[in-house]
Amino acid sequence: MTKRDAAPSARRSRLGAPLAPSFYDRPTELVARELLGAVLECTTPEGVTRGRIVETEAYLGDHDDACHAVAGLTRRTKDLFGPPGISYVYFIYGMYWCFNAVTRERGHGSAVLVRAVHPTDGLPLMHARRPKAKRERDLTNGPGKLCLAMGIVGEMSGRSLRTPPLMIRAGEPVADDQVIVTPRIGITRAADWPLRYLVRDDPFVSATPKHFQQRTWSP
DNA sequence: ATCCGGATCGCCT
DNA sequence: GGCGATCCGGATG
Numbered sequence: 001m002t003k004r005d006a007a008p009s010a011r012r013s014r015l016g017a018p019l020a021p022s023f024y025d026r027p028t029e030l031v032a033r034e035l036l037g038a039v040l041e042c043t044t045p046e047g048v049t050r051g052r053i054v055e056t057e058a059y060l061g062d063h064d065d066a067c068h069a070v071a072g073l074t075r076r077t078k079d080l081f082g083p084p085g086i087s088y089v090y091f092i093y094g095m096y097w098c099f100n101a102v103t104r105e106r107g108h109g110s111a112v113l114v115r116a117v118h119p120t121d122g123l124p125l126m127h128a129r130r131p132k133a134k135r136e137r138d139l140t141n142g143p144g145k146l147c148l149a150m151g152i153v154g155e156m157s158g159r160s161l162r163t164p165p166l167m168i169r170a171g172e173p174v175a176d177d178q179v180i181v182t183p184r185i186g187i188t189r190a191a192d193w194p195l196r197y198l199v200r201d202d203p204f205v206s207a208t209p210k211h212f213q214q215r216t217w218s219p
Numbered sequence: 220a221t222c223c224g225g226a227t228c229g230c231c232t
Numbered sequence: 233g234g235c236g237a238t239c240c241g242g243a244t245g
Contacts (some may be wrong), residue, residue, distance in 0.1 A: 057237070059237075066237070067237085068237080071230085071231070074230075074231075075229095075230085076229075076230060076231090090237085091228080091229065091230095092228095092229095092236065092237065092238060093226085093227070093228080093235095093236065093238050093239080094226075094227030094228035094229075094236095095226070095227055095228080095238075095239080096238050096239070098237060098238080100237090113237055115237085132239090132240075142238070142239070143237070143238075144238045144239060145238085145239075148239095184237070185237075185238095186236085186237055186238070187236090187237060188236090207220095207221095209221095210220095210221085
């Protein structure tokens with residue numbers, strides 16, 4: 001009568017392998033869609049936090065007017081122009097960090113912005129870092145919020161996503177009919193390009209403006 | 220539920 | 233000098 005686990009929950013706690021650079025060295029739209037379900041992990045002296053990626057946006061490079069790559073190679077964008085599979089963390093609105101994974105070959109200037117994660121590990125730490133979050137979903141349902149909750153900061157930019165402090169691991173894949181595609185949030189240029197990907201009905205996805213065009217992903 | 224303004228600052232024009 | 237790949241709190245329907 002030992003209290004062995006009654007439910008098959010072991011599967012849930014097994015960690016996937018970090019995604020290889022070859023995963024990222026593909027068309028950015030595809031990487032953005034396939035990053036749904038992968039696990040973002042951040043390790044700091046305070047502890048480890050993890051979350052399943054449920055919302056992403058593709059930024060295509062210097063031909064995409066909403067992408068930071070249009071500014072060219074500057075101090076701010078140097079990591080964006082780095083090799084596939086590294087982080088690009090940038091500072092925005094004088095207050096917040098946003099996390100991207102760099103895609104395509106070095107020098108392309110394309111990346112995937114992670115806009116929301118569904119927390120799986122380190123929830124007490126996330127709550128401590130986000131005292132303003134009233135509801136559970138407010139912890140990580142936005143690009144700035146998830147960086148606050150997970151402790152992602154600018155010093156973590158430009159580094160491989162296969163080793164700490166920032167990693168992305170393989171996770172449970174998301175079926176095609178669960179993926180919704182809409183325009184990107186909060187931009188003024190190329191505002192109608194359908195490059196935002198989200199998991200249908202996940203409570204941690206950020207709000208979609210009512211007037212946005214919305215369709216299901218088709219491969 | 221949706222809209223609006225304020226906070227705050229590095230970066231490019 | 234002005235503008236963001238944002239968040240939050242308060243006002244309004």
